Amino acid sequence: MASDKIKTLTDSNFEEETKTGVVLVDFWAEWCGPCRRIAPIVEQLATDYEGRATIGKMNVDENPNIPTSRFQVRGIPTLVVLKNGKLEETLVGLAPKEEIARLIEKHL
Amino acid sequence: MADRQVVIIGSGPAGLTAALYTARANLKPLLIEGLEAGGQLMLTTMVENWPGFRDGIMGPELMSVMREQAQRFGAEILGGDVTSVNLRRRPFTITLADSPVVTTDSLIIATGASARWLDIGSDRRLSGHGVSTCATCDGYFFRGKPIAVVGGGDSAMEEAIYLTRFASKVSVIHRRDSLRASKIMQDKAFANPKIEFVWDSEIAEVKDVAKGEVTGVVVRNLKTGKLSEVALDGVFIAIGHTPNTALFKGQIELDANGYIVTHDGSHTNVPGVFAAGDVQDHVYRQAVTAAGSGCMAAIDAEHYLDNVPEDVTKPEETIARQNP
Numbered sequence: 159m160a161s162d163k164i165k166t167l168t169d170s171n172f173e174e175e176t177k178t179g180v181v182l183v184d185f186w187a188e189w190c191g192p193c194r195r196i197a198p199i200v201e202q203l204a205t206d207y208e209g210r211a212t213i214g215k216m217n218v219d220e221n222p223n224i225p226t227s228r229f230q231v232r233g234i235p236t237l238v239v240l241k242n243g244k245l246e247e248t249l250v251g252l253a254p255k256e257e258i259a260r261l262i263e264k265h266l
Numbered sequence: 267m268a269d270r271q272v273v274i275i276g277s278g279p280a281g282l283t284a285a286l287y288t289a290r291a292n293l294k295p296l297l298i299e300g301l302e303a304g305g306q307l308m309l310t311t312m313v314e315n316w317p318g319f320r321d322g323i324m325g326p327e328l329m330s331v332m333r334e335q336a337q338r339f340g341a342e343i344l345g346g347d348v349t350s351v352n353l354r355r356r357p358f359t360i361t362l363a364d365s366p367v368v369t370t371d372s373l374i375i376a377t378g379a380s381a382r383w384l385d386i387g388s389d390r391r392l393s394g395h396g397v398s399t400c401a402t403c404d405g406y407f408f409r410g411k412p413i414a415v416v417g418g419g420d421s422a423m424e425e426a427i428y429l430t431r432f433a434s435k436v437s438v439i440h441r442r443d444s445l446r447a448s449k450i451m452q453d454k455a456f457a458n459p460k461i462e463f464v465w466d467s468e469i470a471e472v473k474d475v476a477k478g479e480v481t482g483v484v485v486r487n488l489k490t491g492k493l494s495e496v497a498l499d500g501v502f503i504a505i506g507h508t509p510n511t512a513l514f515k516g517q518i519e520l521d522a523n524g525y526i527v528t529h530d531g532s533h534t535n536v537p538g539v540f541a542a543g544d545v546q547d548h549v550y551r552q553a554v555t556a557a558g559s560g561c562m563a564a565i566d567a568e569h570y571l572d573n574v575p576e577d578v579t580k581p582e583e584t585i586a587r588q589n590p
Binding site: 187189190191192193194195198218219226230231232233234236248250251252253254255256 | 302303325347395396400402403406
């Protein structure tokens with residue numbers, strides 16, 4: 159049920175796609191149960207923030223570099239907020255929609 | 267008049283079975299999923315002891331079909347978290363994070379239990395940076411690296427064995443000199459060449475909070491009091507669970523460990539409020555027993571709604587008596 163409002167981020171397009179504006183990245187994998195719980199929340203956020211922030215998902219299985227090397231992700235789901243390419247917020251584990259929205263709002 | 271005849275809080279096997287049965291009894295249940303939707307089975311891989319699946323079924327898959335089955339009979343499922351409940355007045359009121367307040371004649375509590383942490387601070391602060399309570403979620407990040415598992419029960423052994431798929435070495439750190447785990451799990455763990463045991467010990471500190479990543483642990487030997495440092499990249503905590511009952515504290519009878527006290531099936535001390543699954547069971551804690559108790563709660567709620575007594579015990583008085 160991937161929404162077309164969600165950007166699929168990869169090791170190769172990450173720099174380009176996150177270099178400007180506010181970007182929320184959801185690090186996830188197929189085998190991660192809790193990631194399935196957060197997926198619909200991220201989809202809602204993609205609708206709520208359309209045109210104001212980029213909402214992206216990055217599969218840690220398919221992208222071995224950026225998640226673990228640049229962001230030291232050691233557990234998923236992990237969400238990060240970037241502004242103009244700079245890491246501003248990291249949120250590990252499950253969180254309600256309002257809490258994630260607050261982190262995006264802070265940097266808009 | 268209440269909005270609902272029955273509301274169920276929680277969406278593990280207990281909550282979804284209660285939803286299935288109350289839906290089939292035409293009570294039009296509303297089930298509120300909670301943040302950890304699907305419950306603990308969402309954190310597992312293959313479930314081999316759910317009857318009827320000869321070759322096992324993946325935990326998240328089982329939860330997803332259980333959810334669809336409840337919906338097929340008309341259970342309404344709402345995402346999000348309950349922020350407070352009022353069980354002192356009738357109908358009961360349920361307040362949610364971002365939906366309108368719901369009132370209900372009966373309530374089934376199936377909020378389950380969540381993994382316990384160590385209570386040393388540094389473990390929590392490094393959560394997601396090398397400390398985890400979910401081997402199936404996070405084992406992947408420790409390929410070829412040494413890690414520790416804390417605990418001596420079945421789930422600790424299961425995690426340790428699972429993690430040997432990724433890790434170069436798994437040190438099981440346990441407070442005693444023998445395991446609580448079942449014989450079959452012990453045998454499997456002892457036979458695994460990648461697993462070593464650190465007996466009579468606990469973690470005093472996870473390092474390195476300042477660096478924001480796990481570089482090692484300080485281990486305290488409980489017999490000698492001696493501290494030693496072990497370099498490793500990850501710590502998996504499997505020391506049991508705590509029931510998710512914070513919402514109900516002071517309104518419903520809890521035991522010393524915070525579990526809801528049930529009697530005569532799924533009844534709590536508040537008439538019209540029922541509890542099912544791990545939130546009231548620290549003994550069996552199986553998917554199948556949780557589902558069974560969810561069914562009991564549904565039937566108990568149905569009977570309650572059929573014969574709501576004229577003079578329902580006032581919950582305030584009951585509470586006052588139990589928590590003076």
